[in-house]
Amino acid sequence: MQSESMDKREKLLQTALELFVKQGFNDTPTSKIAKEAGIATGTLFYFFPTKDELIISLYLKLKGQATESINVALPEVKSTKEVIKTYYEQSLKWSLRNPNEFSFLAQFSNSPYLKKIGADEISAQIAPVLRHFRLAIEEQQVVDIDVNLLYALISNQVFGVNQFLSANKFTKKEQHNIIQDTFFMFWKMIER
Amino acid sequence: MQSESMDKREKLLQTALELFVKQGFNDTPTSKIAKEAGIATGTLFYFFPTKDELIISLYLKLKGQATESINVALPEVKSTKEVIKTYYEQSLKWSLRNPNEFSFLAQFSNSPYLKKIGADEISAQIAPVLRHFRLAIEEQQVVDIDVNLLYALISNQVFGVNQFLSANKFTKKEQHNIIQDTFFMFWKMIER
DNA sequence: GCGTCGACTGACTAAACAGTCACTTAAATT
DNA sequence: AATTTAAGTGACTGTTTAGTCAGTCGACGC
Secondary structure, three states: OOOOOOOHHHHHHHHHHHHHHHHOOOOOOHHHHHHHHOOOHHHHHHHOOOHHHHHHHHHHHHHHHHHHHHHOOOOOOOOHHHHHHHHHHHHHHHHHHOHHHHHHHHHHHOOHHHHHOOHHHHHHHHHHHHHHHHHHHHOOOEOOOOHHHHHHHHHHHHHHHHHHHHHOOOOHHHHHHHHHHHHHHHHHHHEO | OOOOOOOHHHHHHHHHHHHHHHHOOOOOOHHHHHHHHOOOHHHHHHHOOOHHHHHHHHHHHHHHHHHHHHHOOOOOOOOHHHHHHHHHHHHHHHHHHOHHHHHHHHHHHOOHHHHHOOHHHHHHHHHHHHHHHHHHHHOOOEOOOOHHHHHHHHHHHHHHHHHHHHHOOOOHHHHHHHHHHHHHHHHHHHEO
């Protein structure tokens, strides 16, 4: 039956995502998640021992999905500039394709829940990207700044542009142009 | 006694800030806030009819403080570039001087609580800054982009640099240099 | 056709919660 | 001196919450 029936664990995570984004962690009791998902509360705690672990599982799953989706498009063959451009575009496109997921990640990352995750667990995920950035700096293609600062700059520019694009209604074409233009600006900022 | 005894309303907001930043909205009951502040729970609800209103009051107070502290340093006489630079520096310095306040604002802004505030209330607060940015664009000192996009870019770069500076231990001098350098980069990005 | 095992259930409970209310206190007003 | 008013109290309550538990159910080997 695995192929036909919805995996209940997944269904719970999916429902939790929607409710957390809409109502916040505070105002979404586990009972509501289970009810909305059409699953017994006992089942929720069968899969996730506590509400905190449900929230953290959801974060790790979504963070993993985003990272994977972005990294898949980063083949080694491209030039350094192309790698950074691809990272920028893919991050932005993922965030626009998955607004709920992105919103949840932002909410989680800016809450005290973030501290409940091991720092290594985070740095492990961004390590491959940092390697690319480090390379770009060593090749002297890019200004000589701390690689973590570079990472913070690009991430937060992606966040800002997402904010702007989400707050307005643009056509696909307009969106594409804004992404291109803002990357051009970003590159101007960091190129040596 | 007003000058000697701590204003209880203020004391409650102050205590709430610390607990919200440390534990999140979820895990900070009103009873804990009152107890920690050494004030009866009834008094909390005397000043703030609901927990939500306490949270929103705190947000509005802090957002106002930040805005005021930044705007005070924006005299009209300066050149356009100086105005943007001052805005950048002041934002960053306020965030570094007030880490708890900044953390709370980030947590609030990325949570569903934000939607409980009128959009006008927010746009009213950033209006003066946007006027400056609009002027800079009209003067052709800066690339011709939507002023809201410019605002998003500068805000999020401030956020990113704050993240980087907070995550590391720098001397005042190093901090100052990083602020200068990143503004220089930012200006390179947006100058025409 | 018996036993076990993992997925799943939902009524239940103990604790915690936001918010109430009858009351006190102290200062200002009349 | 009497009265009103506003600030402040904390025990209390009805509700909600996260989490439990005794047990159902079908599958699958034996």
